Amino acid sequence: MTRKVRVGNTYIGGGAPVSVQTMLDAPSYDVEGNVAQAIAVEEAGCDILRVAVPDEAALAALEAVKKAVSVPVVADIHFDYKLALAAIDCGADKIRINPGNIGGAERVRAVTEKCKTNGVAIRVGVNSGSLEKEVLTKYGSPTPEALCESALNAVRLLESFDFYDTVVSIKTSSVVDTVSAYRLFSAASDYPLHIGVTEAGTEKSGTVRSAVALGSLLLDGIGDTLRVSLSASPLKEVEAGIAILKACGLRDGAQVISCPTCGRTRIDVKSLAEQAEALAARCEKPIKIAVMGCVVNGPGEAREADIGITGGDGVGLVFKKGEVVEKVAESELLAALEKYIKDYENANE
């Protein structure tokens, strides 16, 4: 089990639920834009959000975001340790730094001292583009071993200042190297891990790459908090993160399964499944909902579903655990499904 680190009003590691993070992408000087986005991602289920602080002007957005949301806020700092100190004054619950680019041990010490005084955690973010020269020279390239060594060096540096509220990330844009690096670090240390693939890509390809990497790690019990980094809106990152946790059995909530359709399909499965997902998005109960394409095979194929719908040629069927419980007009299927989801939620309260 990893060490438990407090981040504002939540915890990372030590058996705490795996949290979903994202990073705001409104311009750092745009206070209103950042606040609006922060509120939207919090509503979408983001557990911890991060704000870039590239300069002093960005501190205004950080401070406003912190006041606007109840989830913990992380300040992302590169190069300038004074910004890290100022971010703590603005209420940051965690500081993300890379000790390798913050300007020397004494500056890292100054950050740790202020973090300690204010109960603020630190994430050390190691990535393949910012390895120390000595480590790169030793390994020749940013191999998983090199990344792991760099991360261990970073936590040891913080330990030398008597600082232990550290969360570690080790990211590369390679799925295979990222998984290997996290596995190495996890075997060598009990610091909690923020997992993710950096520069993962667009919404579709980045989600797939992140799901492969994060899913592999999570199913091995590695990973305490995650971010799916996408060239897409932070809302998409939150949705993808939650979906990965649900798929790994690490977060409750509705799961919509739907048949791939075939020549027997007599109903618009694609559209119905999307609408069913929208209906189920807010449901926090572990309900499995099936949308199937034909009345003959559908209920039986989705026998494990708590609730399912299928239909064709104007007729709709609602089924539970494979047994048909109601016959409705095809146009009434979604309304019937909504009612069953509500009943399920009420019955399981």
Ligand code: SF4
């Ligand atoms: S449920 Fe029916 S329509 Fe869907 S794949 Fe199976 S046989 Fe085809």
